[in-house]
Amino acid sequence: MISIGPFSVRLVAVFLAVLLAWAVARMVAKRLPDSPYKAASGMLLDAMFVGFVAARIGYIAQWWDEYAQSPMSMIFIGDQGFSWWVGVLAALAFVWWRTRSIRALRRPVLVGVTAGLLAWFAAGGVLDLLQRSAPPLPALTLATLDEKPVVLNSYTGRPVVLNLWASWCPPCRREMPVFEQAQVQYPDIAFVMVNQGESAQQARAFLETQGLQLKDVLLDPASQTMQAVASRGLPTTLFFDEHGRLVDTHLGELSMASLKHTVSRRFAPSQQIKTDKE
Template sequence: MIGIGPFPIHVFTTIAAVLLAWMTARMVARRLPDVSYKAAGSMILDAVVWGLLAARLAYIAQWWEEYSATPMSMIAIGDRGFTWWAGVLVVVVYIWRRTRLTQALRGPVLAGVMAGVVAWVVAGGVLDLMQGSAPPLPDLQLVTLDQSPISLSEYAGRPVVLNLWASWCPPCRREMPVFEQAQTEFSDAAFVMINQGESAEQAQAFLESENLTLTDVLLDPSSSTMQAMRSRGLPTTLFFDAQGRLVDSHLGEITMPSLKDKMSRRFDLPSESSTDK
């Protein structure tokens, strides 16, 4: 998994793109007569705020049924649920309207936006290439809750979602119902819940206390999966295709809309609830 400290690299690429847009707008404005470089930079930051809000609201609208079932998940922006094209569109419209009376400012600000968007797209492409060199589905020997040995390679041949969790981890506990629902809605994929560093008794006690029914719960007392996948914290969710290639990852609590979004984009697996409609 690619990141800096406990944060996903996508956070830093977005921040870097915004900074580049801000600096570009100011530099271009400095070269023009009667154009305030401070106003150009300020407008970029204002536009970014409106753009992020629009991108989030558009994503919520896209997955309204899932978000409405758990309204508090709407503010869980850590699920990285943003419709970026909608955000960029709102940024451009906002800048166009704000510069109706100061059209000399429009060029520098739009130049900043273009620089930021291009940098963000290029960074995303590089990250996708780096994702291709990530570790494959590890062939680790783990055990089930009843202490039966099992190898992760037994799940190969179909999409696999690995979730690394522990009962002491609050975000892990909160997202468990998401995977309980997902294993029913996406029956063509394997949802493998790998407990990190705890005993069978601890894991089983948690599952029973929360009335959770999860079909594939494995134990990893030595946290070897975290080491093999270079995970930086819990919970971590890893998405492998049928060939065992890592195609996506999520550090932190994942919501149902975000999980469904990744499943549909990475595996082209519509949920059974949507196909029944």
């Protein structure tokens, strides 16, 4: 799993793209008469904020049914749910509106936005290439709650959503009902919940206390899986296709909307159609 410290590398890429956009807007504005670089860079940051908010609102609108079931999840931006095309359009519209009476600022701000977008798209392409070369589903021998051995890559043959969790982890606890619901809605996908660093008794007690009915719960008392996938924190969710290839990752809490979004993007439409009919 690609990360920088505790942060997802995609989040770092967004931050760097914004920083580049800010720097480019200032540089272009400095060449103008009276050098309005402070106004240009300030307007760009305002546009980015507007775009960020619009992207979140657009995503919530797209997945309204899921967010309506859990309204508080709308403010948990850690699920990384954003409709970026909505955000880009909102940011451009904001710049166009704000510069209607100060046309001199329009060019540097739009050039900055363009530079940031190009950097972000380029980083996304590089990350996708790196992800395709990531190691496959690990061949680790873990155990069920009944302490029977299971080889992790024995799930290969159908898509796998692998979640690393622990009962002491608050975001892990909050997202558990999402996986419980998802395993019913997507029966052709294996939702494998690998407990990290705890005993069978601890994991079982937590599941029973919470009333959770999860099908594929495995034990990894030595946290081998975290090491194998280079995870830096919990919860971590990894998406593997039917061939055991890593196709997406998520560090932090998942909402039902973000889980469904990733499934719709990364897994075969035939599996989704079958699920939708059910």
